[in-house]
Amino acid sequence: MKNQENSALIPLIREDLRQNFTPYSSAASEMGKIDGAHYLNANENPYPFKGLEGYERYDVQQPPALIAAIAKNYQTHKDYIVATRGSDESIDLLIRMFCAAGRDAILTCPPTFGMYKIYGSLQGAKDVQVPLLQESLNFSLDVESIIKTAKDPQQHIKLMFLCCPNSPTGNLFPPTDIEKIIQELEGYAAVVVDEAYINFTRQDSFVQKLEQFPNLIVLRTLSKIHALAGERIGCAVCADTAFTTFMRGCLAPYPVPKSVAQNAVEALRQAEERQEEMVCKIVKSRQILAEAFTQCPDVECVYPSETNFLLVKFISYNAAQHFIKQAAAKNIILRDISAKEDTQNCLRISVGTEEENEMLIHLAETIAKAA
Numbered sequence: 001m002k003n004q005e006n007s008a009l010i011p012l013i014r015e016d017l018r019q020n021f022t023p024y025s026s027a028a029s030e031m032g033k034i035d036g037a038h039y040l041n042a043n044e045n046p047y048p049f050k051g052l053e054g055y056e057r058y059d060v061q062q063p064p065a066l067i068a069a070i071a072k073n074y075q076t077h078k079d080y081i082v083a084t085r086g087s088d089e090s091i092d093l094l095i096r097m098f099c100a101a102g103r104d105a106i107l108t109c110p111p112t113f114g115m116y117k118i119y120g121s122l123q124g125a126k127d128v129q130v131p132l133l134q135e136s137l138n139f140s141l142d143v144e145s146i147i148k149t150a151k152d153p154q155q156h157i158k159l160m161f162l163c164c165p166n167s168p169t170g171n172l173f174p175p176t177d178i179e180k181i182i183q184e185l186e187g188y189a190a191v192v193v194d195e196a197y198i199n200f201t202r203q204d205s206f207v208q209k210l211e212q213f214p215n216l217i218v219l220r221t222l223s224k225i226h227a228l229a230g231e232r233i234g235c236a237v238c239a240d241t242a243f244t245t246f247m248r249g250c251l252a253p254y255p256v257p258k259s260v261a262q263n264a265v266e267a268l269r270q271a272e273e274r275q276e277e278m279v280c281k282i283v284k285s286r287q288i289l290a291e292a293f294t295q296c297p298d299v300e301c302v303y304p305s306e307t308n309f310l311l312v313k314f315i316s317y318n319a320a321q322h323f324i325k326q327a328a329a330k331n332i333i334l335r336d337i338s339a340k341e342d343t344q345n346c347l348r349i350s351v352g353t354e355e356e357n358e359m360l361i362h363l364a365e366t367i368a369k370a371a
């Protein structure tokens, strides 16, 4: 167990929080400390509607069954996990914990997940960008520039976000690059490795390496491989237990609804048998889709993907627009990122059901025939 004195992350937290912040002590969190059969300490209504019995009470902040199921799936310690409303909430909370508004900054490597910058803006934290290097079909980390920028005292960088596999580019970064960045940034910034899509790859999760890196926080989510995007469960995972304790103190007292926790536990239970099968199915569909798009003359390239989506670059902006409109006419909605400078002429396309993928393939073939 870490304490605050030997934590690498606590000194990076905003000074005002470190010195003056007292977490809310909720009635539910006090319940574990005081025994009693009749709880009149949380202003709950003791008369639930029919069929909704059990939901009249607030739940604890980190439901034990949920945390145990996540820890088992990720093969890590329960104490390392902070469950939040999607990993989005972890991103938001981490930026607010580390960055003093108007002074501190985050570092990102675009093109990448857009919410880092948005939550940064909400907190008044500048987004300092070191763009990915585009070499043939590869988007790679500019490791030396990242390290130099993160250590520059003028930049006030407190937090770096590394999305691996990355969205929207779909690629993985070599673990050695990530490890070098984490090590070099120790004492300067926390490194957040966002592994929303890690289950679709054969690369090991950094959750298994947490103990080696004192300034590392990993983000995971049940929204992708566990097919639970609508339930909003994600988490921050970190071996620094002084830090995870601090983070729980900054989080809302009741973030996880009881019904959501129950569904998440069920998904994780089923995943024990079905996760591998699900990965194989999605990866196979992804390959079939990628091959079909590669044959389409309107497509310049399909970037290699280690996720459940494809980044497809069309030969022109007009070709991308034509495809997205044809798809919309068939009620298929794709992600249009073709006008963005770093993903020009590109569409991001999720792997769907077999039927949906067939519809897309048919569309690509029709366009090819008409060319």
Ligand SMILES: Cc1ncc(COP(=O)(O)O)c(C=O)c1O
Binding pocket: 085, 086, 087, 088, 089, 113, 163, 166, 167, 194, 196, 197, 220, 221, 222, 223, 229, 232, 233, 234
């Ligand atoms: C890279 C990445 N990180 C985090 C998230 C947020 O996931 P959630 O809030 O659903 O857990 C997403 C969602 O699409 C994502 O693509």
